Amino acid sequence: MAERAKISVIMPAYNEEKHIEACFNKVTETLREYGQPFEIILEEDGSTDKTPEIMDKLAGKHPYVKTLHFPKRMGKGFGIRRCFEAAQGKYLVLIDSDLEYPPEKIRDFLDKMNGHDIVVGHRRIWKNQKKGNVKAVRAYLSRIHRMLVKKLFGINLQDYQSGLKVFKRKVIEAIQPLTSNGFEIDSEILIKAQRRDFKIGFIPITYTYKGNSKVNVLSDPPKMFLSMLRWKVNGQLENEYGRMQNKGPKFAGEKKNRE
Numbered sequence: 001m002a003e004r005a006k007i008s009v010i011m012p013a014y015n016e017e018k019h020i021e022a023c024f025n026k027v028t029e030t031l032r033e034y035g036q037p038f039e040i041i042l043e044e045d046g047s048t049d050k051t052p053e054i055m056d057k058l059a060g061k062h063p064y065v066k067t068l069h070f071p072k073r074m075g076k077g078f079g080i081r082r083c084f085e086a087a088q089g090k091y092l093v094l095i096d097s098d099l100e101y102p103p104e105k106i107r108d109f110l111d112k113m114n115g116h117d118i119v120v121g122h123r124r125i126w127k128n129q130k131k132g133n134v135k136a137v138r139a140y141l142s143r144i145h146r147m148l149v150k151k152l153f154g155i156n157l158q159d160y161q162s163g164l165k166v167f168k169r170k171v172i173e174a175i176q177p178l179t180s181n182g183f184e185i186d187s188e189i190l191i192k193a194q195r196r197d198f199k200i201g202f203i204p205i206t207y208t209y210k211g212n213s214k215v216n217v218l219s220d221p222p223k224m225f226l227s228m229l230r231w232k233v234n235g236q237l238e239n240e241y242g243r244m245q246n247k248g249p250k251f252a253g254e255k256k257n258r259e
Contacts, residue, residue, distance in 0.1 A: 005039035005064070007031065007110065008089030012043045012079045013097035017050040019210075024058055026103035027095065034107050041066045041083045042097075046073030077178075077185030084172050092172060096163035100208050108203055109166040116201035117171050118193055120157070121164035124204035138209075141221050148225060149187060152232045155194050158202050160187045161215075171198050183220055184227040191231075 009027055013020050024040065031038045042055040042065060052069055059065040068082055080094065091113060095101055101121060109119045126139070142161065150156045161183065172178075175192035178185065194200060 003037040005089045006036045007034075007038040007091045007093060008087035009038065009040045009093040009095065009106070010043065010080065010083040010087065011040060011095060011097045012076055012083065013047065013051050013055070014044060014073070014076075015047050015049045015051060016044075016097045017054060019099045020051060020097045021054055021058065023095075023097050023099045023103060026099075027106065028062075030104050030106050034110060036110075039064045039066060039088060041068065041086055043068040043079040043083050045070035045075070045079050075181035075183075077180035077182050077188075080185050081178050081180075084178070087169075090169050092167045092169060094163070094165045094167070098163075098210060100210055101162070101164040102205055102208075105164065105203065105205055106166075109164070112201055112203060113166060113168065115199070117168050117198035118190070118200045119166045120159055120190070120200065120202050121162045121205040121207075122159045122202040123162055123207035125206040127206060127208040145187075145221070145224070148228060149191065152228055153191055155191055157190060157194070157200065160190055162186070162205075162207075164205060167193075171196075174198075180227065182223055182227070183215060184224040187224065187228065188231075 009031065011020070011023065011027070016023075020042070024042070027040060031040075040062075042058065044051050044055060055067045055069075059067045066086055068079070068086060070079070070082075084092065091110060093106055093109070095103060095106070105121065109121070112119045123142075142159070145160060146156065146158075149160065165186075167189075171193050172189075174196055175189065178188060178192075180188045190200065
């Protein structure tokens with residue numbers, strides 16, 4: 001696109017050959033209907049299926065697409081941080097590539113940005129396309145996560161780990177440095193933003209579990225808890241908040257399309 005993107009949509013992926021192109025098409029349709037200049041950043045690290053090839057095919061067909069590839073599995077947080085650096089838009093949309101979150105809701109999120117700095121998709125309705133008690137387990141873990149954040153940091157938000165969020169660029173610039181490499185990146189962003197008094201809003205969405213989530217309910221929640229515990233014990237967020245007040249925001253800016 002000749003015109004500078006106003007909206008940057010970030011789509012992190014890991015082994016999403018079954019869903020990434022369909023998700024991309026829905027995102028593109030929604031953004032075209034919205035009518036503002038946009039770009040889409042597709043990121044993957046360590047994928048062992050055809051996800052990288054599909055991403056490159058889409059980038060070859062559409063000039064508004066950037067791709068970021070990393071040969072080793074680095075973690076969702078690592079990929080998102082690299083995408084933030086590559087993004088040009090005033091508004092940064094973060095959506096998982098597995099179609100578990102509704103791309104058509106992006107326009108509602110962007111409209112709500114008029115009165116907010118961040119808008120998060122609150123997973124109020126859960127649909128399960130696989131048998132089992134996934135909803136109950138994940139809902140329970142989500143409640144535990146909220147309780148831990150409230151206990152450790154005195155913050156109580158409706159949903160931390162939702163895979164659909166929109167940020168104003170100034171928020172991501174102001175809360176640097178972001179350091180998380182794993183799924184805890186969502187909590188790091190929201191905790192830091194809340195402490196900087198950015199206004200966070202929520203939109204209820206339907207979350208559709210397809211049975212291919214990359215979150216391991218046995219190993220990943222303890223990892224996230226340990227990360228938050230380190231933040232608290234080391235005073236990491238408190239120290240960074242002080243540095244940000246004294247020095248102001250620092251942001252890496254643009255990077256080339258492939259790394």
